[in-house]
Amino acid sequence: MQEITFVAATGALGAGVHEPSLEASLAYKPDFIASDAGSTDAGPFYLGAGRAAFAREAVKRDMDVVLRAARKARIPVLIGSVGTAGSDTHVDWMMAIVREIISEHDWSLKVAVIKSEQNSDYLADLLARDRIRALDPAPAIDEGVLRRSRVVGMMGVEPLQDAIRAGADVVIAGRCSDPALYAAIPIMHGFPEGLAWHAGKAAECGTLVCETMGKGVIVGVVRHDELILRPIGEGLRCTPQSVAAHGLYENGDPYLHKECSGTLDLSQCVYEQLDETAVRVTGSQFHRAETYTVKLEGAEQVGFQTIMVGGVRDPYILRQLDSWLGLINGYIANKVEELLGVKLGDGVHTLKMHVYGKDAVMGALERDTAHVPLEVGIVVEATAPTQAVATSIAKLCRQPLLHAPIPEWKGAITGYACLHNPAEIERGPVYRFSLNHVAAPERKTEMFRTELVTVGEGEGREAA
């Protein structure tokens, strides 16, 4: 085998697959099509609540386009981190979509379903045996955090390879390393791990690896001594700089990228313009880790939240904003304690005022706080163990904000402009990311559960 060719259909399933480009890419005779469908970037809510960040209709439309192309070319499809966070709930949600599509086209396909949600007893046991290690930085954890969180393990190439070996037409994977979706098949066929992982790293965000991103797909070719990246789509172009620069995107380290089985090292890479739009890469290395580790992601419910949005325009208030808000916060804290019997800042009841126009966006990183703004927006954010208490706290904020006095004005003032009526908005449950850790399983695939299902005519299932 001289080379493996793949198509990266989109940077995220649900963000839009450009069908004409995907069709055109089939001329390169790809061996598989892949796309990730999730990320932590959307925030902890989606993992915590088991919900998807993209609209179901958008995901179904993209999946339909990808599956039709794959059926035409008779090649497998790998989709990872389905439903945004890749928990079992997300996998079930995605499988319902896949079943609908297969039934609408009257196909019969072998679908490998790989689940990655972690049982809390299993995690507690790993923790007790010192097989969970913190990355830097990481929140403190104990067994309680593990039991309260919904946790997924990020799979590497191994479960994907098993699914492909078992003859899957479609792989629906829970939480999965994005580059692994592209590296799995080349590595399975003995291509160099460095080039295979780099191919995945470069292609997983779709056309973001181009000079200017746009509508299209990326065709990747992994050979024994080089990797080629070629965008398909009008006006798209990869350049040595654009491919090198993509190694920086959303990574703390521009050169080293940690995976389950080792570390991708881009520090010795050479990027060359192959033709008008394609780039040739050599020198990508992969250093095998001594211990196989699986990255854990967890989301834990923090409480329920109620917010209120409003603003201040009075220049007299604005020139003493901090002291005015200090007075208001003190008054609210007393009222909350008196009427609700709880202390703000006790760890479960919190009140935060985000002051837009002053330092809301950068918070602790903001250094330029001396100027008096023309107006500010104030988002009051109350968090508590129940929605009712969060809402009561928010309600107790309104009067003090409206009527707290300043020395310049004699008589009753109304110093806060509420945007909505009712002023308070119930946001429901809120979550935090509770883990930045890796687990060291006994066996590489023990954290993932694969089921091979025939969907469509002659439905049935077998364990993979």
Added chain:
Amino acid sequence: MAKLGELARLIRSKNAGPFVLTFDIMFEKDQDFERVRRSGVLSADAFARLYGLDARIVRYFECPNARAFKLSIPRPVFQGDLGDADMHGGQQYAPLIALDVP
């Protein structure tokens, strides 16, 4: 003297996972990248001063083949946690724009 924002093709910030914030400063021309590199205005120390941080938590990288600099720090508030107001970490780069480059 020029501002970093005038020389760069792109200055951006972004989450690198939920716990790390990363900043990329990218250039179109080698000469601009080299000018900034030689000037020393970008470094872990300079960045720490600009953002009021301890320089020991700042990681600084020079990436010549991407004509880029990268700086990474632990997120002051973890992504989406109480108090975080920039879910994607995308609006933290503004102070870099006005840096003077000799």
